[in-house]
Amino acid sequence: EAGVAQSPRYKIIEKRQSVAFWCNPISGHATLYWYQQILGQGPKLLIQFQNNGVVDDSQLPKDRFSAERLKGVDSTLKIQPAKLEDSAVYLCASSPDRIRALHFGNGTRLTVT
Amino acid sequence: SQQGEEDPQALSIQEGENATMNCSYKTSINNLQWYRQNSGRGLVHLILIRSNEREKHSGRLRVTLDTSKKSSSLLITASRAADTASYFCATDAQGGSEKLVFGKGTKLTVNP
Numbered sequence: 001e002a003g004v005a006q007s008p009r010y011k012i013i014e015k016r017q018s019v020a021f022w023c024n025p026i027s028g029h030a031t032l033y034w035y036q037q038i039l040g041q042g043p044k045l046l047i048q049f050q051n052n053g054v055v056d057d058s059q060l061p062k063d064r065f066s067a068e069r070l071k072g073v074d075s076t077l078k079i080q081p082a083k084l085e086d087s088a089v090y091l092c093a094s095s096p097d098r099i100r101a102l103h104f105g106n107g108t109r110l111t112v113t
Numbered sequence: 114s115q116q117g118e119e120d121p122q123a124l125s126i127q128e129g130e131n132a133t134m135n136c137s138y139k140t141s142i143n144n145l146q147w148y149r150q151n152s153g154r155g156l157v158h159l160i161l162i163r164s165n166e167r168e169k170h171s172g173r174l175r176v177t178l179d180t181s182k183k184s185s186s187l188l189i190t191a192s193r194a195a196d197t198a199s200y201f202c203a204t205d206a207q208g209g210s211e212k213l214v215f216g217k218g219t220k221l222t223v224n225p
Contacts, residue, residue: 004155033213042117042201042215043156056212091155101146102213104155 002026004105006092012111018080021108025073025094031055032069033102034077035091043091049075082112117145117202117216125222132189134219136202137182145178146203146213147187156201159187164207192223 005024013019025032030051035043046065048055051072060067064083069075079086089109093102120135136145144163148156162169162178162185169176175188189196199218206214 035215040217042217045212045214048212093155101158101161102148102156104157106153106155 004092004094004103006090006105006108008108009106010109010111012113013082015084015112016081018078019082019110020079021077021090021092021110023075023077023092023105025075025092026103029094029096029103030072031095031097032075033093033095034067034075035093037089037091037107039088046077079110082110084112086110087112117204117214119200119202119216119219121219122217123220123222125224126192128192128194128223128225130192130223132192132196132221132223134187134200134221136185136187136216138185138202138204139183141180141207142204143207144205145176145185147174147176147185148201148203148215150199150201150218152198159200189221192221194223194225196223197221 007022032049034046036046037043046060047057047067049069065079067077089107091104091107093104095102117136117138126132142164146161147159149159150156160171160176162176173190178185199220201215201218203213203215
């Protein structure tokens with residue numbers, strides 16, 4: 001089966017600019033996750049979707065971050081405006097059901113200057 | 114907040130040796146998972162152990178879970194240079210939203 005696809009692979013922007021990341025999960029996977037991974041740390045959950053609906057977004061900085069899952073398949077994560085501390089790798093993952101093995105994409109490395 | 118804490122933070126061994134990494138967590142869990150992350154890549158699922166299980170094997174991997182001590186260990190036997198990676202434990206807390214919370218990871222280096 002095809003894995004989780006993410007784009008772009010790398011992105012460099014200046015602070016206060018906006019940026020968007022795209023994720024295409026494994027076909028048939030109902031649950032989709034966005035994680036933020038700062039260098040040297042473990043991934044931190046930003047938002048979890050179950051089909052179209054949001055299951056958990058308690059750690060999403062909603063004043064600047066937004067995410068949507070189109071028709072329960074693809075998802076986009078947007079940051080507007082970006083801050084220096086947003087520099088991180090943004091990982092998308094999917095699973096066939098809640099709390100099963102997560103399948104991760106290779107991530108988007110964001111650098112905010 | 115991070116639920117799991119891996120120990121040690123970094124581990125360097127020779128090829129052929131065994132590597133043991135530990136994970137401690139704070140609240141009761143439904144299950145615990147271990148993941149591997151190679152540099153610049155996404156995480157890869159290794160093994161899932163449920164709260165009512167005590168030990169699980171997968172190839173050269175052995176995972177134990179002690180719910181009374183709220184801890185787990187990952188043993189990699191006969192390590193290879195290709196095992197060089199960061200290893201993370203992840204837990205989902207009972208009674209929560211079932212979100213998976215990752216620790217900070219152990220960086221394993223296997224020297225040829």
